[in-house]
Amino acid sequence: MSPKDIIRQALEENRIKLLEHEAFELARYYGIPTPKAVLVKSPEEAHETADSIGYPIALKIVSPDITHKSDVGGVKLGLMNREEAAKSVAEMLKTVSTKVPQARIVGVVMYKMAPAGLEVIVGGIRDSVFGAAVMFGLGGIFVEVLKDVSFRISPVSYGEALEMIEEIKSARILGGYRGQPPVDKQALADIIVKTSNLLLDNEEIESVDLNPVIVYPQGAVAVDVRVILKKG
């Protein structure tokens, strides 16, 4: 589906938050690297699909009515083969429908877990005065406690995106720290530019959160993508 179709469908169904697989698809359309992810609706489908995704696999329940997935048994990590995957999907569907019987369940999204790396956040908002704007920061306490983030108004050039990365106070951590190799700033700049484009092209989007983006010495991947549409 094209971005417009994804958004139209969500709005028609009165959803202002895109479902996991929709958000991943939207991000991929703009060239933002995401883990391989597939929506399955049954343990059988999970069994068939698992090998093509690769391991370890993570599962997340997909439902427009559930916000805190792990509270209702809607998250499962570290599955190493297709039998485990199928069994876990069966359990998840059952547990969730018992715990929240009124929730509509679309299925389960299966995706390949990304290896550990440095976690950063790339975000996009629509400001009422300046329009689309993008944000960059390091994950965890850097954003939450220290509010160490940088912003730019869209459109953002590749050079400006690199500036944003260098501008945060904790930028030195990206350059290699305690024997860690430096991370791929180019890959991050690329994601920032693409996030900016995604916002510029789709007026209906209110905000985007790629949180976290895991960045490596080479490459980066957005392992969680949250897209919120404008109300009404």
Add this chain to the structure above:
Amino acid sequence: MSVNGLSKFFQPESIVVVGATPKEGKVGRAILENFIARFKGRIYPVNPHYDEVLGLKCYRSIKDLPEIPDLAVIAIPAPLVSAAIKELGEKGCKAAIVISGGFRETGTPEGAALEDELVRVARDYGVRIIGPNCIGIFDNWSGVDTFFVSKMKRPPRGHVAFISQSGAFASALMDWMAYHGIGVSRAISYGNKVDVDDVELLEFLGEDDKTKVILMYIEGFKEGRGKLFMEAARRVSMKKPIVVYKAGRTARGSKAAASHTAAMAGDYAVYRAAFKQAGVLEAESFDEMMDIVRILLDQPLMKGNRVYILTDAGGVGVMLTDALASAGFELPLTPPDLREQLQRILPPHCIVENPIDLTGDTDDERYIKVLELLSQRSDVDAIVVVALPQVPGIKGTFVDYVIKLKKEYNKPIVALTIGSDVAIETARRLQEGGVTVFESPERLAKALKALRTYSLFISKGLVPAK
């Protein structure tokens, strides 16, 4: 309307004061007095109750005016304003400053309705509006002066323009600048800005040859105006620096601003990004605002990042070194050729390292000789002269040399003085000669940093995002 469209506001040949009155203490009188005092064009008071006001023939209505005035200044109760705008439109007048309050800022449905009506009538009749609920324009070159605060001292004519979202702050700052002898070109406070706003004013001042530095006090832009501001600011910044003080930066401050001019202060982080992208220099405090304005007004651009300190006080040299290094400047070690030259002209107890310390027994001559050397060098991007004039050897002749060298080599030279009468007198002379003087090393460093930031913006040229 083109930028030139605003020229009727700033350079009218004739004006009408609607609501002119002889009554003491009234806004309509204060404004008329301002125009009588300094405006060279034709002035028409309008008031249905008088035949003459302050010695001028007063007209009963706008219709009766003997010509179409270029600019109208309106100081009558809010419910009467729309009718006056209609009459002005019919007469052919296209520019009005609406001083009157009682509109949307009151927070009442009546006020909002009056404002909507005003906007509608102005649009229908093609009348451009500054205001309502504003103090308007103080134009130091044309004599347009609607600042009805008669106790405000008028600053000397000069080259700083000021756009302010707060009228009271605008008048206070004019008064402050008058006291400090900083020359002003034009100041504008637009109140509820129903029509002419920051974007157009910025464009106008960008083209204005009397304005060299534009200072803005902003609480927030109206919805969707941010991008237009950025575009205008980017264009103008290439020609002259824009310094912004953004109020409402904290969550609490934002709230105060929102109830102040019925404008949203917006998210500060986003504003900061926008300023940076547009080449706008942001001042984070009142002190910084005026320091940056002063340095940009007087100093040429910095070609690089290398600063040399010339001092007669070792301690102040160290303080400055810390402040400048913290601000990101490079304080190079004196290169061998310069070291040799310095050793040749200075007594052996002087320190030829950077900071170059002439020590407490210095005279004017040492300053002059060293400054000659430093000014000529292409590896010196700015010079900070610390002249604590309390030392007995200094008679003050070095001041004229500093001024002369700065002009001759077109290199930034700023000075630091600390002290009472002698220091203040030295500072005054330096300042008059275009050498920006500071009292605090930290403030000097921050201001110099702004000069450097602006210089970089200009030298990098504009690389707009695609």
